[in-house]
Amino acid sequence: MAYNHGVKISEVPTSILPPVRVSAGIPMIVGTAPVNMADPTNVNKPQLCYSYAEAVEKFGFVPAKADASGLKKFGYTVSEFLYSQFALYGIAPVIVVNVLDPTRHTSPVSAVSVTLNASSGSAVIEETGILLDTVTLRKNEESYAQGDDFTLAFDDDGHVVITAVKGDSGFRVPVGEALTLSGTKLDPTKVTSADVIGGISASGEKKGLELIGECFPRFRLVPGILIAPGFSQDPAVAAVMAAKCASINQHFRAIALVDVPTDTVKSYSNVAEWKNSNNVVDPLQVVCWPMVSLSGMAFHLSTQLAGLLGRTDSENDDTPYVSPSNKTLQMTAAVTADGTEVVLGPDEGAYLNGQGIVTALNFIGGWKAWGNRTAAYPGVTDVKDTFIPIKRMFVWIGNTLVQTYWQRVDFPLNRRQVETIVDSVNIWLNGLAARQFILGGRIEFMETENPKTDLMDGIARFHLFFTPPSPNREIDFILEYDPQYLETLFS
DSSP states (O other), rough: OOOOSSSSOOOOOOSSOOOOOOOOOOOOEEEEEOOOGGGGOSSOOOOESSOOOOOOHOOOOOOEOOTSOHHHOOSSHHHHHIIIIIISOOOOOOOOOOOOOTSSEEEEEEEOOOOOOTTEEEEEEESSSSSSGGGHHHHHHHTEEBTTEEEEOOTSSSEEEEEEEETTTTTSSSSSSEEEEEOOOOGGGGOOOHHHOEETTTTEEGGGGGGGGHHHHHOOOOEEEEEOOOTSSSSHHHHHHHHHHHHHHHBBBBEEEEEOOOOOOOGGGGOOOOHHHTTTOTTEEEEEEEEEEEEEEEEEEHHHHHHHHHHHTTTTTTTTOOOOTTOOOSSSSSEOTOEEEEEEOHHHHHHHHTTTEEEEESSSSSSEOOOOBOOTTTTOOHHHBBBHHHHHHHHHHHHHHHHHGGGTTTTSHHHHHHHHHHHHHHHHHHHHHTTTTTSSSEEOOOOGGSSSSHHHHOOOEEEEEEEEOOOOOOOOOOOOOHHHHHHHGTO
């Protein structure tokens, strides 16, 4: 050691570690997006978006359009999600994965004839998903070059506007005459459940739901909610969603919002049968039925529930201890896929809730999400697995512990290491209890749970005890006629 003469400074690690801030309500959607309006190569790439504008810039946006039933539906599930999340609930950030591949999921453009307006030199092709670089125009044997003779752009509905370029001698493309158009467009109906489920290719490329494992390495954020509206009604998709939520990067967890198909399950009395026969009974699944409509615009209930969970968390210090049940949804009707209105009373709602299904109820105070139970109920009655807010608190506390104490991995397993973890966690739990996010909590390092062989091998176990509050799902008032108050007639 070098000779020292004077004052020397050194530092030691702080004995108390503040917890890492973890958001339980960050949603990740796997679905279809009109990437022809943005970046056609944006396929199977998780994208983090903090604003509506940023999301539209990356994925495009096509508004809902009326189908044969008169109900306005989104042709692209990512567009449905972005509108709900940003326009209706104002919650950010979101993580989006588009699985619609312009190299595979396409169809020919339906419009084969177009006539440009004689005065403006333009026309609108009222189809969505058109890939601009595939569009050609010709008149008889003469072809016209995109860029030199005509230009293409998208309007707010996702339609393509064709405009003839004007030269010295007039428009370079015949106007007022029928032109032959050809091209290719995205076809979201060709996206299958297998595309959403995804997997890992021989080269190691991840696709679909498998990409949930890339979120933390990319963004340092863990999705708390996984949705796949339009696809989660497939039991195979729902099962994979639950499996992925149970082990993200082998350390984190999330919950999956699953829809019951309303094109086949049209009555509330058949929902439980579908849920059980398709084995949608995982504690990390939340089952939703039916669809919801806002002034004729249809949404999967899972889409709006994701936004409602985020809003509820944001109103409670970003902590998921409050149930989304009896909180306001952005809707004016409950519907099935064919537009049929679903009218439920508290009795039908209670039946669905008792079968582990979340629904929508218009009883007192407008339209509300209605239901506190995960898909595990009633087959499982363990409170940590059956109440949505309690399950989410277990997920959130677990994710917080992993991110906070990862920095202590590989420290010497001595008394200082044990005391640092125990003291830090107890202080954090006491803070949660003081704000009544939990009723109480503690952590213990027990000799009975730490055999010498494990300690020698570098394994230490810490036991957390904590109690999130259950949602007060039933309030009972006992009414009794008391004849003693007849005496007030004589006083």
